[in-house]
Amino acid sequence: MDNRQFNTEPLWKMFMFIVNIFIAGVLLLFGYFVLEKPIQDYINQPSYSAEQLEEMTRNRAIQRSKERSENWDLVEKGIHLKTGLKADPNLQIVIGACTSCHSAKLITQNRATRSGWKNMIVWMQKTQGLGDLGYNEPIILDYLAKHYSPKEVGRRASLDPEAIEWYILNLDQ
Amino acid sequence: MINNRRKFIKQSLLASLATSLGSNIVFGKNIPFGMELVGLSETTSSFPGKSELLSVLNDRPINIETPAHLLNDKLTPNDLFFVRNNGIPPVNIDPNKWSLEISGESAASNKTYSLNELKSNFENISYNITLECGGNGRKEFNPPAKGNQWTTGAVGCVKWTGVRLKDVLNDVGIKSDAVYIGYYGADSHLSGSPDKDAISRGVPIAKALEKESMIAWAMNDQDIPLLNGHPLRLVFGGYPASCSGKWLKKIVIRDQVHDGQKMKGSSYRTPCKPVAPGAKVNEEDMCIIENMPVKSLISYPKTGATINLDQQLPIAGHAWTSSKEITKMEYSIDFGMNWLACRLSKSDNKYAWQHFEAEVNFPEKGYYEVWARATDIDGNTQPMLLPGWNPKGYLNNACHRIAIKVL
Numbered sequence: 001m002d003n004r005q006f007n008t009e010p011l012w013k014m015f016m017f018i019v020n021i022f023i024a025g026v027l028l029l030f031g032y033f034v035l036e037k038p039i040q041d042y043i044n045q046p047s048y049s050a051e052q053l054e055e056m057t058r059n060r061a062i063q064r065s066k067e068r069s070e071n072w073d074l075v076e077k078g079i080h081l082k083t084g085l086k087a088d089p090n091l092q093i094v095i096g097a098c099t100s101c102h103s104a105k106l107i108t109q110n111r112a113t114r115s116g117w118k119n120m121i122v123w124m125q126k127t128q129g130l131g132d133l134g135y136n137e138p139i140i141l142d143y144l145a146k147h148y149s150p151k152e153v154g155r156r157a158s159l160d161p162e163a164i165e166w167y168i169l170n171l172d173q
Numbered sequence: 174m175i176n177n178r179r180k181f182i183k184q185s186l187l188a189s190l191a192t193s194l195g196s197n198i199v200f201g202k203n204i205p206f207g208m209e210l211v212g213l214s215e216t217t218s219s220f221p222g223k224s225e226l227l228s229v230l231n232d233r234p235i236n237i238e239t240p241a242h243l244l245n246d247k248l249t250p251n252d253l254f255f256v257r258n259n260g261i262p263p264v265n266i267d268p269n270k271w272s273l274e275i276s277g278e279s280a281a282s283n284k285t286y287s288l289n290e291l292k293s294n295f296e297n298i299s300y301n302i303t304l305e306c307g308g309n310g311r312k313e314f315n316p317p318a319k320g321n322q323w324t325t326g327a328v329g330c331v332k333w334t335g336v337r338l339k340d341v342l343n344d345v346g347i348k349s350d351a352v353y354i355g356y357y358g359a360d361s362h363l364s365g366s367p368d369k370d371a372i373s374r375g376v377p378i379a380k381a382l383e384k385e386s387m388i389a390w391a392m393n394d395q396d397i398p399l400l401n402g403h404p405l406r407l408v409f410g411g412y413p414a415s416c417s418g419k420w421l422k423k424i425v426i427r428d429q430v431h432d433g434q435k436m437k438g439s440s441y442r443t444p445c446k447p448v449a450p451g452a453k454v455n456e457e458d459m460c461i462i463e464n465m466p467v468k469s470l471i472s473y474p475k476t477g478a479t480i481n482l483d484q485q486l487p488i489a490g491h492a493w494t495s496s497k498e499i500t501k502m503e504y505s506i507d508f509g510m511n512w513l514a515c516r517l518s519k520s521d522n523k524y525a526w527q528h529f530e531a532e533v534n535f536p537e538k539g540y541y542e543v544w545a546r547a548t549d550i551d552g553n554t555q556p557m558l559l560p561g562w563n564p565k566g567y568l569n570n571a572c573h574r575i576a577i578k579v580l
Contacts, residue, residue, distance in 0.1 A: 103233040109322040129364045153315045155558045159576050169478035
């Protein structure tokens, strides 16, 4: 081993040690800035009971409904808020032809093929005083068949466990 | 719930770490998908005399149904009773000026009674009678049928007070050629046209003369709610509720099958002969619905209940039929492989629903469905699958079921 090398190595090591500590410090500081809020959030996360959680989600849902009804001529997530109908370039034609006589819910809750919807229009014309829809009829039928066609569910649909609101049944009373 | 909460916290931590500094972590971000939809469907509109807990299927005309778990009372409270309107209800009703006209080809005379005359001239009677919309359960038909997509809640049973229809008809006089009665109400057609009735249906004369067929002014000892026909309506147990005309102004005794609004075409009719699902049926091959099928509903607990394996689950509900009475009520937790008996109450009178109860034990943890099945004195029972498909989606009396988790 060379004497010079012998003397300088501890110095070099010490220098690297300080640099490392400095880098670690900076990283820690940086990490602290980045992670402080999420960590605080996690630590401060109140422990809610099942009921409180349910209430919070419910309130949130109600709040959203309210916001919707205040802005109900808007389209959100592809739904025209005022009518509940699916957004579409031809939506206004459908609204004009259908909802002056009946609720849009009569459309949104029903499902039919194009010819099924055609039969309903014929029925309304024969019995409910609906007039000739003229060149709007194919536009309306296209809209209905596109957005409100049936799904195949067989002889009886299964219950949908995802759609059920699960709750703990209190049997103590 | 515990699982949900864990999931919730896990999700919020992930969301926190994944979001950039400074953005607000809102719990709302973690609301499970589907919650909003539930929120939307819970959007309530107030209707006079009706609870906001009812589900609104249609607001023009007003059609609102009762969630199964809100039908747990022995007699359905007035504010929870479903509404099936065909037109626009009358406004500014004055019961003191209300009158009922009886006429028609087969009426021996024409008479008009004030509401007070009806109350004082005829024996006042009360019956507990179940009314169910002919289209209750329509939502489940496949291919789908048009109309209000009722799930299970277009039914209720209340104490009706009024007079026997037959007493009033006999007072007017019924000619021997009478075959049908038809009603007219004070509601108006949706289009606003004064030339059109919203609905004008009726029943065969034999049904009209049954002792439980009545003209009623009270529901559970209170005025009938506006939306259910205040101040006067018909009540026919066992027939589609559309026969029980509301805001009753006139009854016609007919020498032919009544041909009023929604008596003809395919309204309240099913194919005279069974047809394949989706079949096209000509109007002349459609027959008027008379008796409604045997049916039942689990009203307790609400679907989605979670219990522990060491707990017994009490269930309760009602069963009804157009025949004399329900004689057997059963439940199954294994999709019909085994049926176990429920306790069943006696019928108060014909057409009153009967109540059932049972305590259910589950063999192990897991997902279950409790299915209920009623059988009447004539041996009629409920199918587990949908009964015969029909173009307008009437008469679905398939077994009701609720989902249960055992932890």
